[in-house]
Amino acid sequence: MAFTLVLVLIGALLLLVIGINALQQQKQRAEALRRTELARQRAILDETEEVLANTGMFPCTSHVNLVLYKRIKEAAQQARLLSNPSQKSDYERRVLDLDAMIANLQKNPPQQPSIENFRLPDNDRQILVLVQTLKKLRAIIRDEHNKGKMDPAIFANEETRISSLQLRINVDSMLSRARSSCYMKQYGSSRQMVTKALATLNTIKGQTPNDPFISRKVEEAKQLLEEINNAVKMAQPAPAKAKEEDDIDMLFQPKKKW
Template sequence: MTLTLVLIAIGALLFLVIIYNIIQQYRQKQEAEKRALLLKQKNIISETDELLLNASQLPYSKALMLILHNRIHACLQIMQQNDPRNSQVETRIGNIREQLTQLKDHYQMESEGLKPPESDQHAIHLLQVVKRLRAVLRAEHNKRKVGTQTFIHEDRRLELIQLKINLSNLIKRARMAFENRENALARQMLEKGLKVLEPLPDKDEQLKRIEETLQARLDELTNKQSKVQQEQQEREEQQESSELDMLFQPKRKW
């Protein structure tokens, strides 16, 4: 009888140990999932904050600014649900809501449009930022947080910004080629830019100005080449005339 009770007690203890281990493993799994979720939201917020820092270098529309700030707000809400005691998250939520209100009531995009990149490295940086913005926009649209019409409009606007960056850099490189007397290379780049712009149905004022600049540089190059060819032809004709004069001039009698 005593042995039976001991065995039952040992069995019950083992069962309790197993149950305890299962509960501990479940809690550890939950904590790990919670940490991973919080880390994911922090990374999204950091990425979005970094994109917002470039608003001074690129023309961000009001819709895009709202999308980025709402993205941060959604992440903060998830963090608050999983970590309600975090006062920093609560404070940040209050700040982001104030920013959203300010954006809705007062934000206006700079009318002057894209500022030309200062260097090739700057152009590459801006192109990378635009690429990331388009990826974020697509992700938010897939989550149904951005309407289809807004997505189409904003994605096309960012695509045109990419084009403006490339064309501005192309104009600078064509000018350098022209100054280095690499006329064939300069012509090739200018004609390439015009070929890209010509079929666009939705050129804005800045793209139209870029197109005019490209055409003006091409005309300048054509005129210069024509002038050089004309001067060369005149020199050749003058040399030919001089040679003929020497050939047919009267012979001197000695």
């Protein structure tokens, strides 16, 4: 009897240990998932805030700003639910600030500045930041559209604007590099970049023939190509025609008698 009781107690103890280990493992998995999801929401926050901070580099509509603010707010709300008590107050204040910004945007008329006045930054680092920002912005609005949080008409318009801005940056960069190469007398590289820019412009011109930017840049590229060709001609050595004529005169001139 006593032996049986001991076995029962040992079995109960083993079950208790197994149960405690299972609970601890479950708690650890839940904590790991919480931390992973919190890190993901913070990454969304940081990336979206970075894009929002760089929207001053290009003509940005109020629709895009509204999408970005709402995305930041949603990430902040999720982070608040997942964060420790000491961090919750920071996210709560951020959500309140975002509510005020969103309400202010929604009560004002939509703003859609023209991209015709867009100018490429002079600094190469700024150009790189701009290119990366537009790439991230396109990914964000596609994600928001796929979630059903963006009107299809607004999404299509913003996609078109981003594509147009990327085209302008690409063409302006190629023409700028072509001018620099021409100044450095690297005429082969310069001609290659202008030709590539013209090919890009002509392809887009077939799709949007009434775009004034395309027509203007086509003329600019043609003029630059002509300048490069003229520079190549000027850089070529003068033909040795005069020397040949002197040699012929020397050959047929009367021979002196000694």
